[in-house]
Amino acid sequence: MATPIKMPLLGMTMEEGIISKWLVEEGDPVTKDQVIVEFETDKINAEIEAPADGVIGGIAARAGESVKVQGIVAYVLAEGEELPAAEPVAEPVSETAAPPPPVAPAPQPVAPPPVATPPAQPVQAVTQTAPATAQVVQPVGGRIKASPLARRLAAEFGVDIALLQGSGPGGRIVAKDVHASADGARVAAPAPVPVPAAAPAAAGAVPIAGMRKVIADRMMQSLSTMAQLTLVTEVDATRFVELRTDLASQHEDALGFRISFNDLLARIVTRALVEHPHMNASLSGDEIVNNEHVNIGLAVEVPDGLVVPNVKNAQNMQLVELAAAFRKLIGSVTGGNLDLNDLSGGTFTITNLGALGIDAFTPVINPPECAILGVGRIIAKPAVVDGEIAIRQMMTLSLTFDHRLNDGAPAARFLQRISQLIEQPYLLI
């Protein structure tokens, strides 16, 4: 029996996966759990393993093409077996995808079936006006049957429960199904973006693909769906710098690393977020959700791109714990063993361009978050202290926020609190 190989769901925000490399070819024998194809998502690079022993057939998407979540990328066939005809074999959504084979016109819409079982799907032409959708069984009543444990695990793993098939009684989604989905693809190291072999390359041009495409899409999505504006302020970071220097020396032996400005900033921002939950919010449908946990993300540059791993439940962490957690995450980024979970579920992002000599900028919000703090360089400058000009360590902060969720004054108060904690960091105690 032909076993479809589907694009797994890796994270709540994932909509499609872009095939980066096939490790097998049409007709190659494969064994169950053998890694057969590499792909990229909006957040990570990952692999798909063969779901069964057999022969690869019906490869539906080549390198550089994207496949919707749960869309079929290929089949594992028995020796000599034909491809199944009744199901669509390909759902490439990339605009550069090869045109689909000519097929009969799609049938007229029919009344919804009286039961949850969907009718056999006819082969559909993939066009821009009628984009292919993931094959998802939507229950008739709208309510998805899932055990409480399955729902909790799905939330933890960032798996969209609506995309799962339940194996429990009456089709209930149970924990096993969530685990299977989460394990469906092994998270691989973030690697340099591969250039699709078939890409039409002009001289010196590189097709926008892989991580670059993800960043491009998400940044456009951010700017086109949110009402973003940026507040800028300059703060006196002299005490902040002193404190960081003291703490770094104090804890270096115990921690094995020096506490960084970013660590201390993350602690300060976390405190401010706890006090200003409206800045730790996200828009879900028509509802503003004030997130219970502060999952604080830090923008980290990687070859050819950017990732934002986040520390979960930062509100419960002391500075040294938070610093250690960031150190671990950054180690994972450079070591290439970042977990999907580290990239999803963030509630606020800090991006620091200070090391590159930047003062103020207009960072773009990392959806579905509602704000992002841009941190500029710390530089010695003349400043007025008690009516005298003194040399102080000055720093510029740029807070971009979504005006749909927050107005200027509350956002300014949030930034003011951050400034206060930087200028008087002993208030953290």
Next chain:
Amino acid sequence: MTTTTAVAAVSQEAPQERLIFFNQALREAIDEEMQRDPAVFVIGEEVGIWGGAYKVTEGLLEKYGESRIIDTPISEALIAGAAVGASITGLRPIAEFMYSDFMGIAMDQIVNQAAKNRYMFGGKATLPIVYRASTGAGIGNAAQHTQSLEAWFTHIPGLKVVAPSTPYDAKGLLKSAIRDNNVVVFLEHKALYASRGNVPEGDYVVPLGVSDVKREGTHATIVTYARQVTFALEAAEQLAQEGVEVEVIDLRTLYPMDISKAVASVQKTNRALVVHEAVQFGGFGGEIASQIQQQAFDYLDAPVERLGALHSPVPFSEPLEFGSFPSVDRIVDAVRDLIVGV
């Protein structure tokens, strides 16, 4: 002497082992408490000369005399009411009902007097009563001598309710019940009287309101009490042959109920089956299931299932009687249904 040598050899091999019957364990508890505290006395039908219908008080009349082992006429209201009055004067009655079914006659004394008086008198009177009764089906006693009526009592504020499953627990819990200054309804499954278990000699107590993990497992949790603990353990043994590891939680005390071990277990196994011999509909299992789902909701991978007796008077016919309440086979089946897909 060879006999002495043999005994010594046995005790060296297993110095802890002392297997006695459930009713003996209860007798030891009563005996030791009567020795310990002259305020403790026994009152009930046939508890003296006959030694009790299930021989729990056998030999105690000879030891303590008629003033402390009191045979009564056939009047459950008298037994319950005399215990109320005696307890208010400072005595610690152990009142025996031959069958818990007959407590219906004594309900006014138990519910409106015993359970309430401490509160009605602003705490000036304490009523340290133990109402013991045999309960349960399985030995052909027909519908009027076989009911499991614990839910009647757990529903009444002012009563503690105990339902032991092993001789060890029976002795330790009965001692706690006798020493407790509240009214304790102590329900003894009649099919357990002849079960044997390891019981230490001398004084120990099992505190009221502390449940017990009787077997550890990972795939499903059975929460139960009284005789069904033994059935659940047999079922767990059978299921283990299939590779299914079932955790068995014995509540031991129904009020106050310690649900913590059941909740911790369900957090591990994600599946719970509540079992009792009482009629399932409106049974105490509903309370157990409700507390589990409330406290472990996010850990449940399946609905909390319940298994109790059919909604029927217990039949006299043996095959029908055994078909009416949970058996080892029915527990095994229920667990298999519960773990479908695991």
